[in-house]
Amino acid sequence: MGLDDKIGNKAEELKGKGKEAAGKATDDEQLEAEGKSDQAGANLKQAGEKIKDVFKG
Numbered sequence: 001m002g003l004d005d006k007i008g009n010k011a012e013e014l015k016g017k018g019k020e021a022a023g024k025a026t027d028d029e030q031l032e033a034e035g036k037s038d039q040a041g042a043n044l045k046q047a048g049e050k051i052k053d054v055f056k057g
Contacts, residue, residue: 006049013042 016038023032 006046009042009045009049013039013046016040016042 016035018035019038020032020035023029023035
């Protein structure tokens, strides 16, 4: 797991922020919730990458 994974995780987080913003703008609670869920998943993956980095270093 390297730089590609970190970039992918950040992209997923940004996609989630976009969905959340679109959901708020259109008053679509489901889309907003999906965005928050995407962000949470990406943040969890990013935390896992950070832990791996600690043990590698």
